[in-house]
Amino acid sequence: MSRRAGDSINIVSKSSKTMKQFSRPLTLAFTGLLIFAGTLWAGNWPQFRGPNASGRAERDEPLPDQIGPDTNVVWKTALPPGHSSPAIFGDRIYVTADREGTLLTMALDRASGELLWQTEAPHETLEDIHNTGSRATPSPATDGDIVVSFFGSCGLFCYDKSGNLLWRRAMGPFKNDFGSGSSPIIVDDRVILCQDHDTDSFLMALDKRDGKPIWTTDRSEFPRNYCTPVIWEVNGKKQIVVAATLRIAGYDFDSGDELWTVRGVARIVNMTPVVGDDGILYAACWSPGAEANDRISTPPFPELIAANDGDKNETIDKNEAPAGPVKDRFTQIDRDKNGQIDRDEYESMRRVFETAQNMVVAIKPGGLGDVTDTHVLWKYTKQIPYCPSPVYYRSQLFMIRNGGILAVVNAKTGEALKQGRISATGEYYSSPVAGDGKVFLFDKHGKLTVIEAASGWRELASADFGEEVYASPAIADGRIYVRTRGHLYCFGSPAVGQ
Secondary structure, three states, X not given: OEEOOOOOOHHHHHHHHHHHOOOOOEEEEEOOEEEXXXXXXXXXXXXXXXXXXXXXXXXXXXXXXXXXXXXXXXXXXXXXXXXXXXXEEOOEEEEEEEEOOEEEEEEEEOOOOOEEEEEEEOOOOOOOOOOOOOOOOOOOEEOOOEEXXXXXXXXXXXXXXXXXXXXXXXXXXXXXXXXXXXXXXXXXXXXXEEEEOOOOOEEEEEEOOOOOEEEEEEXXXXXXXXXXXXXXXXXXXXXXXXXXXXXXXXXEOOOOOEEEEEXXXXXXXXXXXXXXXXXOEEEEEOOOOEEOOEEOOOOOHHHHHHHHOOOOOOOEEOOOOOOOHHHHOHHXXXXXXXXXXXXXXXXXXXXXXXXXXXXXXEEOOOOOEEOOOOOEEXXXXXXXXXXXXXXXXXXXXXXXXXXXXXXXXXXXXXXXXXXXXXXXXXXXXXOXXXXXXXXXXXXXXXXXXXXXXXXXXXXEEEEEXXXXXXXXXXXXXXXXXXXOOOEEEEEOOOOOOO
16 A cells, blocks of 8 residues: 555544554454554664664564565565665654655654654745755654654754644854765754755754754764764763764763874764673774875975966866866865865875775774774775765674675674675665564665575575665564665565554
8 A cells, every 4th residue: 555645634633643542562463474463562662773773682582584575575665765774663754755856754653654743944945956966864863752863954843742843943054065965963852953065064952852062063074974873882981982083072961071082094984882791882983085096196286386376366266176076075075165276275184085094994992082003993995885874783793885895893892703705796775673583775776685694695585666765674673664765665574563
């Protein structure tokens, strides 16, 4: 059965009444499977990549062995496009979407996939985005009472679970022609947001009740990055961890003060770190031009000016930029977006090009200051992804990169357990998720590969959804939720809940 994202709001009151009528779970027949309403929902997936961005469900429950467009489908709902991943709490699923320039936050009924409400994020202009991006890339976050959506330069929007706007915080416009990708998270009474753009980067904590800033930390040294923050509990206190250009940093949850850093990572970081069951922090950092045999190289600024500064104004405009890294990355080097690359901008980015290193690092807790030489347990430098974040599962890191190259690494030692190419060989933007001894991977073209979560992994199943997939799947209560370009699927087996 397919549900269309329509405009009816009557479903809200009807669904709310239905859910409140039952003090115990109610079993319903739907599309040939068993589903449950009432108080059954125990597991949540409240943000990008689920609990603390782990890529794993709160409980490791049985999952379907096979899923596909016509296999073990509980429900399927048509949605407008968007790259954001679903956030799930209680009886609601939240997504964001871009319907031909209308930016939407949408709530769906978890049992049926019915649209409960949708609300528009007003804006005057739309920011530029990467040609593979979406203005609905950041995933919403929810704690069950509120849902927070972020639309880049439109800012933050906070709604109650019925879709009523509680507060809005305007932001931008950000200087970044690739758009925004980092997602907000909700922790205790706070909304945490990191935005790294070519100027004015920041990390901030806001009161979730009214949107007022509690603290804001300047990160202006960092150009564009797309890492969503993770929480690392160390000695009973929360830290906020962000991986970005050339270094990873941990911040005090209460004050926003930087506590520690690990230096020597990639030029741009798209991936989000993960905290293992062992309390170790794992961060994958990769960007083009930092491989040992393929590094970006640019001449010193005096040489650049001497050869290319036609108007003799000691800056380089786009017409003067020589072919190669300077022209190809002109908008990144021109951080203030005035159409000219000056000495400071050029030398800053040249230093980044020269020192960036692609690697995965394992960091032990407890350090203060620069802990690069004291708290890095191991480094791994082969077959690192660009966009998909790693998933830690059963003491292993699973990582998928473009071309369908899968690497499994021993989380204790950093040793490669197995590397190889899976059957889906496209580009990868969706991050892998894991559960029930399986890892689920989607390439851009919508081809699914399910592998056994073992050091000597093997493929267990595959499917072709026939639509692009950028969003990361969600797992909760034995169900898998998959967002394609045009739909949200819910998958489960007939035994779920029995």
